[in-house]
Amino acid sequence: MxxxxxxxxxxxxxxxxxxxxxxxxxxxxxxxxxxxxxxxxxxxxxxxxxxxxxxxxxxxxxxxxxxxxxxxxxxxxxxxxxxxxxxxxxxxxxxxxxxxxxxxxxxxxxVTLFSMDLIPRITRAQAMDTLSSMASLAGYKAVLLGANALGKYLPMMTTAAGTTRAAKVLVLGAGVAGLQAIATARRLGAEVEAFDIRPETKEQIESLGARFLESAEPGGAAAEEEEVVEEERVLSPFARLMVALGFYSFAERDGKEEGPEAGIAEEAESGASTGGYATVQPEEKQRRDREMIRERLREMDLVITTAAVPGRRAPVLITKDMVEEMRPGTVIVDLAAETGGNCELTVPGKVVEHNGVRIHGPLNLPGSxxxxxxxxxxxxxxxxxxxxxxxxxxxxxxxxxxxxxxxxxxxxxxxxxxxxxxxxxxxxxxxxx
The missing domain is CATH 3.40.50.720 (NAD(P)-binding Rossmann-like Domain)
Structure with a gap:
């Protein structure tokens, strides 16, 4: 052959x-x-x-x-x-x-055509998963691109001329690319916050030293905590972090006989490696999340968006009016540019400036x-x-x-x-x- x-x-x-x-x-x-x-x-x-x-x-x-x-x-x-x-x-x-x-x-x-981006995210296919391997590189490069475009340090710096505070970075979507972006920004000394619609990503995000953003929900905190505790019984926080980074073999349930694939189905269906946006959320929850994101965007220096769903247009997370409320000099790096973008103003392959905010729509970051x-x-x-x-x-x-x-x-x-x-x-x- x-x-x-x-x-x-x-x-x-x-x-x-x-x-x-x-x-x-x-x-x-x-x-x-x-x-x-x-x-x-x-x-x-x-x-x-x-x-x-x-x-x-x-x-x-x-x-x-x-x-x-x-x-x-x-x-x-x-x-x-x-x-x-x-x-x-x-x-x-x-x-x-x-x-x-x-x-x-x-x-x-x-011609018989196989597409690597359609490889299912199951344990048996872990070694074939190009989406995860390339997303990890994209998350890393996105932070470097943003840091280069930002007109300030990422870490806190103390010099004879005084102290500059650490830059504030927001990562939207805690799949493979998002978690790598969080880890890279933290290694560079930034203050990092992150959001994902899946509550189980909270421990993954916090394990990397970032703050997990949650929208306020009267009477809902206890129920959400209960869901996380139940997940911990079948899959440890470290194992879930490794799964989100693409290492599906860590998904084996302790003391269970159903096999490692059983722990992956929920991860794959909820978009674990794509920022979680395959999951449909109640309309009221979406509204609260949007308002929370709008509020946090006003405080950020660098925003990395990573939400993508294979085979579908990327969800819009940052609207034009949200951008207009952000501080001049803020940088957005939209990793979903190739499939439409998470920012309404993103232009694939271009850098757009709107009200002093620069929106990068990079293509093929792994190729760099x-x-x-x-x-x-x-x-x-x-x-x-x-x-x-x-x-x-x-x-x-x-x-x-x-x-x-x-x-x-x-x-x-x-x-x-x-x-x-x-x-x-x-x-x-x-x-x-």
Missing amino acids: KVGIVREARGGENRVALVPETVEKLVRDGFEVLVESGAGREYHPDEEYREAGARVAESAGEVFGSADIVLKVQRPTQEELPLLREGSVLITSIQPAFYPELVQRIAAAG VPVHASQMYSRNMYALLSYLADRDEEGNLRLKLDFEDEITDAACVTHAGEIRHAPTREALEGGES
């Missing part, structure tokens, strides 16, 4: 789907690996791939034309689409519901850390390939497509000319109407 890696063609994408370290493992497992020249850029030159056992191809066309499985980081470009070979497999991160026409063309080409991002993505890819690969009676590698399997069924977008992903089909039908 031949695996191919091409140089990413989209502008600004410096990651690569497989690093030499992973290529060596695949070759040892019996795969043949073909790498387009320059795919690893200056971080991983062609010679490293040759030493790992890969063959270096001169063009992307050669890779697409001969590989059984092509691995990519980004969705294919218009120039790459004609190179797709019928019967081949393409594994990438495509966010299919946002690009239904592209998926339709891939299906029409007879290409060495470690590629390494982590590559390990995710290796885990999926190892999971899908099987050997026939002669001992030859083949692809095992068992659509009764939860992971295969969820991640496979197209197969045999058909679109299997229901939200993508619905998006196409909506566009046609």
